[in-house]
Amino acid sequence: MYAYIDGKLTHKNPAYVVVEAGGVGYHINISLNTYSSLADAERCKLYTWLHVKEDAHTLYGFADEGERRLFLHLISVSGIGPNTGRMILSSITPVEIQTAIVQADYPLIQRIKGLGAKTAQRLVLELQDKLKKEGVDSLISMPQHNTVKDEALSALVMLGFAKQTAEKTIDQILKGTEGTLSVEQLIKQALKNL
Numbered sequence: 001m002y003a004y005i006d007g008k009l010t011h012k013n014p015a016y017v018v019v020e021a022g023g024v025g026y027h028i029n030i031s032l033n034t035y036s037s038l039a040d041a042e043r044c045k046l047y048t049w050l051h052v053k054e055d056a057h058t059l060y061g062f063a064d065e066g067e068r069r070l071f072l073h074l075i076s077v078s079g080i081g082p083n084t085g086r087m088i089l090s091s092i093t094p095v096e097i098q099t100a101i102v103q104a105d106y107p108l109i110q111r112i113k114g115l116g117a118k119t120a121q122r123l124v125l126e127l128q129d130k131l132k133k134e135g136v137d138s139l140i141s142m143p144q145h146n147t148v149k150d151e152a153l154s155a156l157v158m159l160g161f162a163k164q165t166a167e168k169t170i171d172q173i174l175k176g177t178e179g180t181l182s183v184e185q186l187i188k189q190a191l192k193n194l
Contacts, residue, residue: 002059006045012038014090014151014183015158017061019044028061029082031071031089032155032184037063051082060086070094077126079119087159088112090184091191101127113191149174152186161194169193 005028007021014035018025028046038044046061047068060082062068067089074085074097088097091112100108101124109120149170156166169190174181181189 001050002048004045004047005059005061007043009038009041009044013158014155014187017044017046019046019061026059028059029086030061031067031086032187033067033089033093034061034063035155036182036184049082058082067094070098073127073130074123077119077122079122083160084114087114087191090155090159091188098131102131104128111192113194149186152183152190155183155187156190156194165194166190 005019005021005026007019007026009017010020010025011018012035014030014032016027016029017035017038018027020026028048030046034046046063047065048062049060049068049072051058051060060071062071071082071085071089074080074088075082080088092100092108096108099105104124106117106120106124109115109123110117115123152170153163153167156170157163170186173186173189173193
């Protein structure tokens with residue numbers, strides 16, 4: 001229904017953004033890859049997909065057409081819904097996901113939170129040929145954007161994790177890490193440990 005929404009970025013966190021376009025504020029769920037590509041932009045253009053359920057209409061936004069195309073491939077697989085698709089895109093980059101599926105890298109796919117052996121096999125079985133045809137060139141790697149512990153915690157809570165558990169995991173990661181981590185790196189490590 002909506003191909004993209006272009007407007008003023010009025011609110012941003014790692015799980016969703018609010019984009020004002022034509023006097024309407026759109027609540028759009030995003031992945032960490034999209035979050036990092038937005039950086040400090042005041043305006044943005046997000047390619048969207050509308051998920052219609054009997055009790056809700058939910059918008060998902062993507063920084064580029066390649067990420068949206070990959071998301072649509074992912075959710076076409078039985079057992080993978082929009083939230084799992086967003087979790088996959090938040091765990092590793094779109095290029096890494098596509099490469100893992102094309103090369104049947106089951107261990108990498110199974111490291112993503114919520115994906116077991118059977119789901120990994122279904123992903124490879126159903127998407128390997130489609131993604132080989134498209135090629136990795138169809139996807140764009142997203143830049144990193146440094147941020148704070150609070151944003152990582154907020155994203156994990158939005159993804160459905162208990163706040164105390166997520167905070168404890170983040171604290172353990174920060175204690176065991178020298179130097180600074182970006183919000184994406186912190187969330188990815190936390191997803192592996194949760």
